[in-house]
Amino acid sequence: MDAVLLARIQFAMTVGFHFIFPPITIGLAWLIFIFELIGYRKKEEIYVKLGKFFGKLLALTFAVGVATGIVMEFQFGTNWSEYSRFVGDIFGAPLAAEGIFAFFLESGFIGLYLFGRNRVSKGVHLFAALMVALGSTISAFWILVANSWQQTPAGFVIQNGRAELVDFWAAVFNPSTLVRFFHTFIASLITGAFFVAGISAYLILKNKEVEIMKKSLKISLIFGFIVSLLELMPSGHTHAIQVAKTQPTKFAAIEGIYEGRTNAPLLAFGIPVDNPPRILFPIEIPGLASFLTYGDVSAYVKGLNDFPPEDIPPIFLTFVSFHLMVALGSLFILITLIGVFYLWKKKLYDKKWYLKLLIWLIPFPIIACQLGWIAAEVGRQPWIVYGYLRTKDAVSITVPAEQVLISLIIFGLIYLLLGVLYVYILVKEIKHGPEPLLAKEGK
Amino acid sequence: MDLNTIWFILIAILFAGYVVLDGFDFGVGITHLFIKDETERRLNINAIGPIWDGNEVWLLTGGGALFAAFPVVYASVFSGFYLALMLLLFALIARAVSFEFRGKVDSPKWRKIWDYSFSLGSLLPAFLFGVAYGNILKGIPLDKNGYYIGSFFDLLNPYSILVGLLALSIFIMHGSTYLTLKFDGEALERKEKFANLFWIITVVLYIITTFFTFFVSPFLFEGILKNILFWVMLILLFLSLVYFPVALKSKLYWKAMLSSSIMIFSMFIISAIGLFPKLVPASNDLNLSLTIYNASSTPLTLKTMLIIALIGMPLVIGYTTFIYRVFKGKVQLTKESY
Numbered sequence: 001m002d003a004v005l006l007a008r009i010q011f012a013m014t015v016g017f018h019f020i021f022p023p024i025t026i027g028l029a030w031l032i033f034i035f036e037l038i039g040y041r042k043k044e045e046i047y048v049k050l051g052k053f054f055g056k057l058l059a060l061t062f063a064v065g066v067a068t069g070i071v072m073e074f075q076f077g078t079n080w081s082e083y084s085r086f087v088g089d090i091f092g093a094p095l096a097a098e099g100i101f102a103f104f105l106e107s108g109f110i111g112l113y114l115f116g117r118n119r120v121s122k123g124v125h126l127f128a129a130l131m132v133a134l135g136s137t138i139s140a141f142w143i144l145v146a147n148s149w150q151q152t153p154a155g156f157v158i159q160n161g162r163a164e165l166v167d168f169w170a171a172v173f174n175p176s177t178l179v180r181f182f183h184t185f186i187a188s189l190i191t192g193a194f195f196v197a198g199i200s201a202y203l204i205l206k207n208k209e210v211e212i213m214k215k216s217l218k219i220s221l222i223f224g225f226i227v228s229l230l231e232l233m234p235s236g237h238t239h240a241i242q243v244a245k246t247q248p249t250k251f252a253a254i255e256g257i258y259e260g261r262t263n264a265p266l267l268a269f270g271i272p273v274d275n276p277p278r279i280l281f282p283i284e285i286p287g288l289a290s291f292l293t294y295g296d297v298s299a300y301v302k303g304l305n306d307f308p309p310e311d312i313p314p315i316f317l318t319f320v321s322f323h324l325m326v327a328l329g330s331l332f333i334l335i336t337l338i339g340v341f342y343l344w345k346k347k348l349y350d351k352k353w354y355l356k357l358l359i360w361l362i363p364f365p366i367i368a369c370q371l372g373w374i375a376a377e378v379g380r381q382p383w384i385v386y387g388y389l390r391t392k393d394a395v396s397i398t399v400p401a402e403q404v405l406i407s408l409i410i411f412g413l414i415y416l417l418l419g420v421l422y423v424y425i426l427v428k429e430i431k432h433g434p435e436p437l438l439a440k441e442g443k
Numbered sequence: 444m445d446l447n448t449i450w451f452i453l454i455a456i457l458f459a460g461y462v463v464l465d466g467f468d469f470g471v472g473i474t475h476l477f478i479k480d481e482t483e484r485r486l487n488i489n490a491i492g493p494i495w496d497g498n499e500v501w502l503l504t505g506g507g508a509l510f511a512a513f514p515v516v517y518a519s520v521f522s523g524f525y526l527a528l529m530l531l532l533f534a535l536i537a538r539a540v541s542f543e544f545r546g547k548v549d550s551p552k553w554r555k556i557w558d559y560s561f562s563l564g565s566l567l568p569a570f571l572f573g574v575a576y577g578n579i580l581k582g583i584p585l586d587k588n589g590y591y592i593g594s595f596f597d598l599l600n601p602y603s604i605l606v607g608l609l610a611l612s613i614f615i616m617h618g619s620t621y622l623t624l625k626f627d628g629e630a631l632e633r634k635e636k637f638a639n640l641f642w643i644i645t646v647v648l649y650i651i652t653t654f655f656t657f658f659v660s661p662f663l664f665e666g667i668l669k670n671i672l673f674w675v676m677l678i679l680l681f682l683s684l685v686y687f688p689v690a691l692k693s694k695l696y697w698k699a700m701l702s703s704s705i706m707i708f709s710m711f712i713i714s715a716i717g718l719f720p721k722l723v724p725a726s727n728d729l730n731l732s733l734t735i736y737n738a739s740s741t742p743l744t745l746k747t748m749l750i751i752a753l754i755g756m757p758l759v760i761g762y763t764t765f766i767y768r769v770f771k772g773k774v775q776l777t778k779e780s781y
Binding site: 052059060063064066067068069070071073074076077078079081082084085087088089090091092093095096097098099100101103104105107108109110111112114115116117118119120164165166168396397398399403406407410414418421425428429 | 492493494496497499500502503504506507508509510511512514515517518519520521522523525526528529532533535536539540542543544547548590591592595740741743744747748751752755756759762763766769770777779780
């Protein structure tokens with residue numbers, strides 16, 4: 001058995017499963033803060049109900065996120081000890097900083113937010129909601145600092161057989177940190193928006209606490225439209241340029257550019273195949289890849305053939321996941337635009353087909369997050385630290401493959417169970433709906 | 444004092460903080476199955492409901508700090524203890540989700556599943572942490588590059604199991620003491636009795652463990668008598684051990700909790716003083732041990748991390764104290780409770 005492959009499968013599975021929950025948590029936490037803020041200003045009970053209802057869903061999502069997150073913190077040491085030895089001087093600091101600056105904040109204040117509503121003043125309670133949202137966001141920042149350093153390492157020298165820090169701020173704000181942080185953060189906001197919109201649409205269709213759910217649907221759709229637009233422009237665009245400039249092999253793979261050329265086309269669609277390597281059924285927009293990255297249609301864009309074969313990533317997975325992500329991102333703009341249009345025309349709540357569609361769309365931003373992450377991580381291969389350490393040289397050498405297989409199987413079973421339970425309890429909680437407004441309770 | 448020593452102290456404090464804080468969560472979890480009454484079980488879970496999560500972050504931060512400051516130790520120990528750590532992770536997952544899941548379906552069978560998940564998810568980590576630390580105190584076989592060269596079953600030696608049992612006893616005492624602050628009436632009396640009983644067991648096990656440590660790891664005692672900090676900690680340990688049952692008997696529960704916390708803190712720090720400057724003693728040849736010098740990050744990283752800790756930790760301690768104060772007093776079940 002191949003220990004490297006097993007360790008990679010385990011890492012991909014555990015981080016992939018974990019990454020379902022933080023985007024929901026982050027997006028939901030900010031929307032809850034918005035509800036609480038409006039409620040605080042307007043002193044209207046309806047927003048308290050929204051906070052309580054979505055707070056429960058946040059608590060559940062957060063719990064599974066925490067449970068699966070601990071695994072990530074340990075796994076660098078358990079399965080990737082050669083990596084840990086190589087990068088420890090740089091990579092550990094952002095993980096520790098995440099704990100100190102973000103995770104304490106998030107987990108301390110989520111308790112206060114959920115259980116402290118009647119124990120502290122309204123202002124302190126609103127502050128707790130803000131700290132939960134801020135904590136989860138700062139957490140994402142430090143994790144993306146660590147991950148971006150793997151993509152575009154900076155601020156170090158190779159010395160004594162390892163990467164040694166020479167400039168902390170250069171390592172933290174390496175060429176991809178900020179672009180990748182904003183791209184992931186906004187993706188989380190989209191995830192939260194669709195989560196809230198879909199659930200609100202469901203309860204409106206079920207005729208349950210319609211008055212309350214109309215508020216959350218309206219807010220989440222407008223919010224969703226703004227963030228979906230921002231994700232494409234400027235975030236997605238800037239990110240693509242950054243990848244083209246700092247990780248040309250990844251860029252060639254996500255765009256499906258086999259032969260480096262001037263006037264490089266942008267592929268709107270295509271299926272990469274082997275033997276010979278080519279794109280089937282391409283739909284090309286001439287010169288657009290050159291233009292978008294360098295502002296010049298005649299600019300030369302490097303292709304996969306410009307690099308040694310041992311340095312290029314798997315093309316199919318990188319290309320397909322990237323293109324599906326872009327397609328989903330465009331869909332989110334379209335869907336939220338329609339919603340905002342109906343809202344403006346005051347027809348939103350009568351459009352049953354649209355409300356039904358929103359329910360089905362809940363998982364799609366999560367899928368888009370997963371696809372984006374696959375494109376980013378698979379596109380970085382064969383490197384674990386781009387240009388400096390290969391994935392195959394990073395695995396723990398003292399852990400036998402059989403032990404990894406055992407843990408992989410158990411993780412698989414536990415996560416399957418957790419996933420099923422999460423959805424089951426989530427649906428149950430959603431069907432339960434928010435508490436009715438006090439004025440109505442007398443009826 | 445050099446940066447390496449400062450980081451040894453900081454990591455010792457982080458882990459001691461973790462053991463003191465999540466320690467009572469473990470105790471609450473371990474004793475959970477002894478409770479028969481459903482309302483009391485709910486009270487038990489809600490006694491730590493709002494705060495356990497923040498306590499677990501001490502482990503995450505400790506792990507992150509170890510990775511950042513002493514990456515060779517992080518890499519070597521975590522991969523060396525692979526199966527034990529996987530077991531630990533599965534248990535911590537089981538504990539983490541049980542809080543949220545338990546109350547969500549109204550069925551005794553469902554609740555029973557999560558009661559077990561909560562309790563075993565507390566018992567197993569408590570024991571495994573003890574066993575893992577026992578192995579560190581005993582030393583583990585390392586090669587010249589600092590790689591662990593033993594097997595999973597080598598970790599289950601009598602000495603380490605003894606330390607595992609000591610840890611269990613300490614956490615049960617600590618958790619029961621915490622619950623005296625949270626319960627009333629007849630249940631309170633039971634918690635008090637439990638705390639008292641496990642105080643006795645802890646004292647006995649601590650004496651036995653110390654006795655065996657003389658033979659298993661004599662190097663831990665080298666020069667320790669000349670260390671002033673050791674004497675300070677020893678006096679603290681002695682005072683807290685003696686005062687604990689007195690405080691319990693006089694119903695001064697806050698003081699009992701403080702004694703119990705100081706007891707655990709000083710026990711942990713005393714063992715850390717014995718280890719210093721080693722982080723992982725090599726049982727096959729002490730010269731191969733991982734120390735704060737041969738396993739550390741560069742001075743720049745240690746310095747940067749120190750700044751991060753000095754900015755961050757006072758804030759953390761500040762708002763954590765605030766949150767504890769908000770939730771102080773006996774537990775009450777409300778609509779928001781688990």
